[in-house]
Amino acid sequence: MPNIQTSTVLQQQAIEWILRLDSATCTPADRQAFAEWLALGEDRRRIYQQLASRWNKLDRYKGRDFPVRRQALSYRAPHKRTRRLSTLALAASLLLGLGIATFSEYGWYGYPRHYATERGSRQTVHLADGSRLELSGDTELTLRVNRWRRSVELIKGEAFFSVAHNPQQPFEVQAGHGSIVDIGTEFDVRLQNRQVAVAVLEGAVKIVTSGSREISANQVLAYDQRGDFLESQDKPATITAWLRGQLVFENRRLDEVLSELERFHDTRLTLADPSLAKLRVSGTFHIGNLDGALNVIAMTLPVNIQRPSPGQVILAGR
Known part of the structure; x- marks a missing residue:
């Protein structure tokens, strides 16, 4: 020595x-x-x-x-x-x-940490202050924590945030053309088809886009790529069902359902005819059972399931 x-x-x-x-x-x-x-x-x-x-x-x-x-x-x-x-x-x-x-995390600038999950996987990120991030499948985000702020950029996918509130170190999520500011809460942010949906389970958040609105427990608010607010019929329990191993759809477009199913499976789901996209799906599916979900869709909608090759499924009209 x-x-x-x-x-x-x-x-x-x-x-x-x-x-x-x-x-x-x-x-x-x-x-x-x-x-x-x-x-x-x-x-x-x-x-x-x-x-x-x-x-x-x-x-x-x-x-x-x-x-x-x-x-x-x-x-x-x-x-x-x-x-x-x-x-x-x-x-x-x-x-x-x-x-x-x-x-470092608690320096004046901090440095970014990048997280990404594959289809069908999940990841939990624990922060030193007790906050927790749950990444869904096919999700990508960048986290930066410094002395003054905790910030996340959601690049794609969906994440659930359980935030230890600290007014001296605000927690903010950037998603699409808006930001979600924690006011001491648990909330979910989903970025899909160029729209962002925010569901609050506990506490409240402030959403800032082209305007500014606050939502609290058991409320959902969405906004589009222009930053305009959209009213959502989804319930927080429906949006966050993936945390419990389920996917719940209530009158959702078929193309949106397939896009969400893809995040949890290494299988490409496509429509043979774009006009099928507007068909509506309702039901509760187990995340790990893709075949079961597809069979229910085929039984309730006028579509057939085709498997031209491993890892590829085509839904065609019948």
């Missing part, structure tokens, strides 16, 4: 290697020299990996213009090794030292 003085020297050397290897002027000879330095001891490898990990986390912000960072990335190793750490390497060390505090 190196002493404190030795560790400091190795940290300085590791920082210079990070800068040199990240530079556009890095040569094969530089990389060979780095490999030889790294081979001199396990302590070098350990310290380099720790600092490189921090540098890589900070590197997620290449698109943002920090003057000190720009100087550090343009660093060129001096020809004369008269000083262990150059001014620019010092700037980099400050970035490395402060970067975690600045860009």
Whole structure:
């Protein structure tokens, strides 16, 4: 185990290697020299990996213009090794030292975490404050938590949010052309067919699009791609049935039903005739039983189920 003085020297050397290897002027000879330095001891490898990990986390912000960072990335190793750490390497060390505090979950900026689920899968994300995110199948979102705000961008799919209310750190969901601001609640947000539906189970949320409205427990509100509000006949218990392993449809268009079924199964569901899309479906289906759902649809609507290949189902009129 190196002493404190030795560790400091190795940290300085590791920082210079990070800068040199990240530079556009890095040569094969530089990389060979780095490999030889790294081979001199396990302590070098350990310290380099720790600092490189921090540098890589900070590197997620290449698109943002920090003057000190720009100087550090343009660093060129001096020809004369008269000083262990150059001014620019010092700037980099400050970035490395402060970067975690600045860009961590509770820093002033935070950094984004990206989550995505495949069809037929689910994922639960727990936040340190006790909040919980439940991602449905075929769902994608980006989460950013910092000292001032907790924010989510729902890119596609559906997610349920159980939020620990904190007025000093608001929780906001961006979906489509609107945002949903928590007022201490449990709510579901579904982005489908360019429409967003918000269902509140407990508490209340504020929805801001082209206008602003608040909804509370047992209410549902939707808005379209223009940000105009749409009244919904759905009930919160219907929208959130997927949390209980069910899908509940009440007079829903067939194309919407198929789109939702697809999120929970690795099977492509298509209509042979676009005019079939407007047929209406009502019923409760078990998420894991796609065949059962399709059989009920075929029994209640004038359609036949065709399976031209594995992973593909076509609904044709009869």
